[in-house]
Amino acid sequence: MAHNHRASPPEPTIVRWSAATPAAATVLDVAAGHGRHAELFADRGCAVTAVDRDAAALRSANDPRIEVIEADLEGAPWPFGDRRWDVVVVTNYLWRPLLGHLAAALSDDGALMYETFMVGNERYGRPRDPDFLLCPGELLAFAEANDLEVVAFSEGEVGDPPRAVRQRLHARRRPVA
Numbered sequence: 001m002a003h004n005h006r007a008s009p010p011e012p013t014i015v016r017w018s019a020a021t022p023a024a025a026t027v028l029d030v031a032a033g034h035g036r037h038a039e040l041f042a043d044r045g046c047a048v049t050a051v052d053r054d055a056a057a058l059r060s061a062n063d064p065r066i067e068v069i070e071a072d073l074e075g076a077p078w079p080f081g082d083r084r085w086d087v088v089v090v091t092n093y094l095w096r097p098l099l100g101h102l103a104a105a106l107s108d109d110g111a112l113m114y115e116t117f118m119v120g121n122e123r124y125g126r127p128r129d130p131d132f133l134l135c136p137g138e139l140l141a142f143a144e145a146n147d148l149e150v151v152a153f154s155e156g157e158v159g160d161p162p163r164a165v166r167q168r169l170h171a172r173r174r175p176v177a
């Protein structure tokens, strides 16, 4: 089972939020890396698409439950046209021009689960480049600007003693009335 060779476990926040995701859901893991969240949702029975510029890094590349797409999300057009998913998950990745595509890729009632580093993280380690650090409240403002209903939002230091500064958003596209 893919679980046995995970380099790192899924983020606890994503594990918690994923618990309510139905097995029939479709999921897009953006900048999926080794695929820890793609595998988490596949283990729940979901139909998962994992996209990264480095598909070789995806342990899930040979996992028949996961559709692997190799694409450059920054130097090329959004690779999915108007395709939509019930869940879009992004962790430890930020490329601001992509944010609009992520909101548009949510099906009606679809959920965005986003967690990454924010300003202040440079005190503890990488990333330190402001291009890769969210500003305070940035994901909240993004949700509001895209008419997403905020289910949960948090930001601040994590760890005791602190070892990173992170922001987390769980938001839903409002179903069409």
Ligand SMILES: C[S@@+](CC[C@H](N)C(=O)[O-])C[C@H]1O[C@@H](n2cnc3c(N)ncnc32)[C@H](O)[C@@H]1O
Pocket (backbone or CB within 6 Å): 030, 031, 032, 033, 034, 035, 036, 051, 052, 053, 054, 057, 071, 072, 073, 074, 075, 090, 091, 092, 093
């Ligand atoms: C820090 S890793 C996070 C991986 C995964 N989301 C996780 O949390 O385990 C960042 C990922 O972004 C991917 N990435 C960076 N630039 C990219 C680009 N231009 N297009 C697609 N993926 C990119 C990298 O290949 C890497 O897998």
